[in-house]
Amino acid sequence: MNVFHYALPVLAAGVLLSCQSNRASQAAVVLTEEEKHLPENALYGLQAAANLQVGLFAHEPMLVNPTNIDIDAKGRVWVCEGFNYRNPLNPSNPYHPKGDRIMILEDTDHDGKADKQTVFYQGPDVNSALGIAVLGNKVIVSRSPNVLLFTDENGDGVADKKDTLFTHLGGEHHDHAIHAFSFGPDGKLYFNFGNEGHELRDKYGNPVKDVTGNIVKNDGHPYRQGMVFRCNTDGSEVEVLGHNFRNNYEVAVDAYGTLWQSDNDDDGNKGVRINYVMPYGNYGYTDEMTGASWSDPRLNREDSIPFRHWHLNDPGVVPNLLQTGAGSPTGILVYEGKLLPERFRNQLIHADAGPNVVRSYALTEDGAGYKATINNIVEGTGDNWFRPSDVCVAPDGSVFIADWYDPGVGGHQVGDLARGRIFRVTPSGDAAYKVPAVNLDTPEGAVKALESPNLATRYLGWMQLMSLGDNAIPALKKEYRSDNSRYRARALWLLSKLPAGNTYIQEALKDKDANIRITALRAGLQLKGDTIALVKQLVNDGEPAVRREAVIALRHNSSPAAPELWAQLARQYDGKDRWYLEALGIGADKQWEPFFNTWMKTVDSNWNTATGRDIVWRSRATSALPLLAKIITDPANDPDKSVKYFRAFDFHPEAGKLGILLSLLQAGHPQQARINVKVLGLLDPAHMRNNPVVQQALKIALAGVANPQEYLDLVGYYELKDKAPELLAIIRQTDDTKIQAAAMRLLLQLNGSATVQQALRKSPDRLIAALGAVGDKPSKDLLQQVVLNKQYSLKDRTAATTALGKGRSGEERLLQLLKKHQLPDDVKSVAVTIFKKTDRPEVREAASKYLDGLVVASSKLPPVADLLKMKGNATSGAAVFEMYCSTCHVVNNKGTDFGPNLSEIGSKLSAEAMYKAILSPSAGISFGFEGYNFKLANGTTLSGYIASQTEDDITIKVIGGISEKHKKAEIVEKKPLTGSLMPDGLGEGMGTEKLADVVAYIEGLRKG
Structure with missing residues (x-):
């Protein structure tokens, strides 16, 4: 049966209208797995937070697989469907040849349930679209590799015109490429793409250059991986506001222009994070300088993988706001409405489809940054098919949740193509859906629209007020005098862009509200005003967050006054606030020499303090290198506790640091061997291997190193072929199987199979297991020799057969030996065990022919x-x-x-x-x-x-x-x-x- 229908649904008579926090009446209900998935039971699987209720707004067959939603000023829900999700990778799934749909769902009788459905657009070019933004009669749809712009010219809810904003964004409808757009309080568009977005091109296929002149491409010059962008509504003046994310799914902007988003980790690493996006920051998914993975060895690695995942110990990486563990994070918003209880107001609301939850993150200031605590809003406690893919605020302040509804989540597959839901969250007791009227005929009405918690309504108000010009100023000035900080900020953004805008900015820079001062600075920068004059007014501000914005404003500013202002701001770093330290780094980008040197003059000889050492560590100035060396070589400092300073050298060009690194090898420190171990890993062995200073340092390091992995790293890095006896000793003496494997791999690489073969003849113990752990062709060749050579004991040949049979290539080796009748009878029982466990039926059945049928053929499984x-x-x-x-x-x-x-x-x-x-x-x-x-x-x-x-x-x-x-x-x-x-x-x-x-x-x- 084709589940991709278009008929309006008739809600089942038994549909529960809402679920509330008190679920006592539902607790006694026991449903089968099949019953759990029926729409009439959808709310039994959800747990709402205290004082909230959840209503089922729409469900299948009205829609399936909602990937992203937006809500317009009329309260209508616009839905991207994903019926054809990743179909090329799952050709056995049904496919709708007309393509996926963009739909409008409407509640005409205001009972909280959709009863009208309009197909706005349908086509293969929106298959599995991951973003939709409704801006008046224009609709932006994000579907890799394109960003499409639709126009409804006659207001009938059907697209009349299609254009393109951007192209070449990753692979065909890839989950890690382009995501949703949103309208900011400054009248600009904000959006992002994940690490498969790769690059940004205009509608004609031309590479896009950002406002700094960089081609927008994640090739490390200078940007890496996922990015966050801002541009004008026509796609011009693109800015890259952050980079080096993995799969940042959506970006939310608050009234002050502050950006928030989530980011997904590599599967299984429990590192999902929420980010405050400090403008122009690097967010550490890969190595900033080389692009290497977080899993690659490096100095000063974090102890825990969820934190190591983001290179958080590296200078130049902006901290994470919050890490939430395992998950599949999706839509996010800033709730600036008044309908929900106080604890959710002005906070983030975020959908995480992996653990079946929609959360609120309660934000508080943390120095120049923020911290957050979690308040769950809705959890899928009774049915873990609840997969919230997006959240959106309606004009009345209620929150809508798109539910992909599936046994799994994302990746390359979809488990269910017949279902999808939209839920609506309101305070307990009132499920009616009444949308406030919008009146744009007067400036006061347009300002009222600007106050809406709904972005589409705000867009209408913003555009109308801009079109009114001077006539909008009285109403906006009145709004700016209100007691609501966020309304004031929205009014300020508009006032700044109208005639005499700088007057309002100057007034706001002196405001008692720090967020208004921040907004004023940001607005002034967008006007391309006198940056130095703006920063001078805030350089000694009492709030670290304001000074954060001031120092970031100095980025790429070549004014002669900029270094002194940066130095003033740097002197106010407290030695603890990593947010502030990274802001200093962003502000000094490409101008480290004058900025850092000016700071050094202002602190004179008193740089070697906790705060000073941090600035030296974060600096990219050549003049910081001898100071790093001084910190490291201080006899009172333990090199193993100063490892962050060694890592800092990786962020400086080779030419500037080589001489200082060589001097560190001759420092005469009480723990010189420990210094040498670290410094030797920072040099290029291809050019330094024969340097006499390096050769002597290697002897000292190898003699003094106690950690086997460090020993192996040095031997391998410098290709020391004379260390075969030591490598063999490590294999035989350690119980760490990973170290054994690493030593054996290195031994084969440096000394070849003949050396290992000779060692096997003398004493195969432990060498066989190490060869099995290596698993490459040379190691398997050696193991096969042991298996076939009866000069070895049966115990050794049995162990070698087990080791040889590891992995696919090992199974194939054993199978070939069986087919050639070369596998000795006394180890065939080992082969039986190996082939019984293989996950390849064809290999199991082939082996069974040569093992007297002892390998049981695969069984046919039930559905x-x-x-x-x-x-x-x-x-x-x-x-x-x-x-x-x-x-x-x-x-x-x-x-x-x-x-x-x-x-x-x-x-x-x-x-x-x-x-x-x-x-x-x-x-x-x-x-x-x-x-x-x-x-x-x-x-x-x-x-x-x-x-x-x-x-x-x-x-x-x-x-x-x-x-x-x-x-x-x-x-x-x-x-x-x-x-x-x-x-x-x-x-x-x-x-x-x-x-x-x-x-x-x-x-x-x-x-x-």
């Missing part, structure tokens, strides 16, 4: 609907997971770090989605885990995914969790895999009972 009815045993499932899944996945720090970390997967996927992920992994490959076959110049082939890449290097993570770094020049061929690195057939290999058990186990892996 997912029947599997869902089974009650698996979670305890048994833990053992199944260890046997079948831990070779690629980590749970609670146990397992192999190859596929996504699954420690909290139960918070994100329903049981149905888990079954589908196991049974059809190629239908839903997590972003960042797309597989490739690589061929190297030396003939070696690798299968894995790209863990990190810079301009010169690429790190490939291969099955088994080992990362191999290669020069891009060494890669002669790179072919994307057509399916997942996790092949189909794992479920059949487990069998029905074990499959049900493992799903029961991973379903219980939830956020604690």
Whole structure:
């Protein structure tokens, strides 16, 4: 049956009108899984916060898969549908050839339920659109690779004209590319794209240059990964307001012009974050200088992966406002309405589809930045198919939630194409939906529209007031005198752009409200006024947030007065406020030498304080380098506790720092070996390996290092081929399997297979396991020699067979030995165990022919609907997971770090989605885990995914969790895999009972 219908729905008589915080009457209701998904039971699965209620505004078949919504001044809900979501990757899914729809849903009788539906536009060019913004009779639709602009010229709710704003934004309808636009209080558009947006081009395909002259492209010159933008309503004067995000899904702007957004982490790393977007900041998803992944080794790495994920210890990375753990963050807004209870007013409201929740973030000032606490608004406690994809404020102040409604969330697949819901959140007790009238005939009416909590209404008021010119000033001045700070800010933005705008800015710069002073400065900068004159008035402001804006305003300002103003602002840094420190860095961008040197003159010789050392650490001035060296070589300082200062050298050009780094190697520090270990990693071994100072420093470092990983790093970095005995000793003496594998890999790279072969003959103990952990062709060649050579003991050959059979290539090796009748009979029992566990049915069945049928053929599994009815045993499932899944996945720090970390997967996927992920992994490959076959110049082939890449290097993570770094020049061929690195057939290999058990186990892996 085609679920993509167009008929108006008739709401089932049993639909519950609203769910409230008191759910006692619902607690006794027990629903089957099938009943949970019926629209008449939609509200039984939701838990509203105290004093709130949730109503079901619309549901299937009126709409399916709502990806993004907006609400116009009439209170109508505009919906982007995603029925054709990622269809090229899921060709078995039904497809609507006419394309997806942009729809308008309306409640004509004001009972809180949609009863009228209009198709505004339908076409393949809006398939899976991820953003919609209604601006009067114009509608901006974000659907990669294009941003489309529709116009309804006659007001009938149907698009009459289509144009393009921007193009070349990532792949075809990619989730990590272009997202929604929103209208700012300054009359500009704000939007963002994720790390697959790549670049911005105009409607004709020409590269867009931002207002600083940089081509908008995430190639590191200067921007990386996801970005946040501002532009005029016609797409001109593009500004990049922040970069180096992963998948920043939507950006929200408050009345003062402050930006907020969320950002998704790499799957499984519990690092979802909420950001205050400090203008022009770097947000640390990849290394600022090289583009390397957060997982690559670096000095001063954070202890915890969720924080390491964002390079938070690096100078030049803006802090995160809040980290919320695992999730799939989507729409966000600033609630500046009055309908909801006080605790939600002027706060962020955010949808996170992964853990089935809509949250409010209560903001408070934190120095020059902010901090936040979480207040949940709606949770999917009874049905984890609740997937809030967006939130939007209506003209009456109620909040609408788009619910994608699916067993999983995003990625490359969709589990349900028949359903979708829109919910409406109001205070308890009143579900009626009455939209305030908008009267733009008078300036007072337009100002009233400007007060609306709804952006589309504000847009109408803003445009009308601008068109009135001088006639709008009396009404705006009256609004500016009101006691509502946010109304005042909106009025100020408009006043600043009308005649005599600078007069109002000058007055506002002296206002007692810090947020008004901030708004005034921002408005003045947009007018391209005298920046120095503006900053001078705020340089000694008592509020750190105001001084933050003042120092950022100095960015790229070449006035002779700018260095002294920056130095004045720098002297007010308190040594604790990272927000302020990063603002100083942004303000000094491209002018570090004059700014830093002026600050040094003002502090004279008293720079070596806690605050001074931080500024030295953050600085990119050449004159800061000897000061870093002085900090490091202070005999009272422990080099291991001063590691942040070593890391700071990575952010300076090679030419300026080389001499100072070499001097550090001869500093005569009491812990010189510890200094040498760190400094040697900062040098380029290709040019410094034969330097006598470096050679002597290496001897000291290697003799004094106690950490095996540091030893291996130095040996590998400097390619010290004379360290084979030491590497063998490390393998034999350590119990750390990762260290064993790293040492063996290094031994093979530096000394070749002959050295290892000779060592195996003398003492194979531990060397066999280390070879198995390496898993590449040379290591498997050596293991095969042991398996086939009966001069080795049966114990060693058994261990070698187990090690050889790891991974796909290992299974294929064993299968070839079987086919050639070369595998010795006394180790065939090991092969039976290996092939019983393989997730590839064809390999299992082929092996069974040569192993007397002992390898059981894969069993045919029942449909997912029947599997869902089974009650698996979670305890048994833990053992199944260890046997079948831990070779690629980590749970609670146990397992192999190859596929996504699954420690909290139960918070994100329903049981149905888990079954589908196991049974059809190629239908839903997590972003960042797309597989490739690589061929190297030396003939070696690798299968894995790209863990990190810079301009010169690429790190490939291969099955088994080992990362191999290669020069891009060494890669002669790179072919994307057509399916997942996790092949189909794992479920059949487990069998029905074990499959049900493992799903029961991973379903219980939830956020604690």
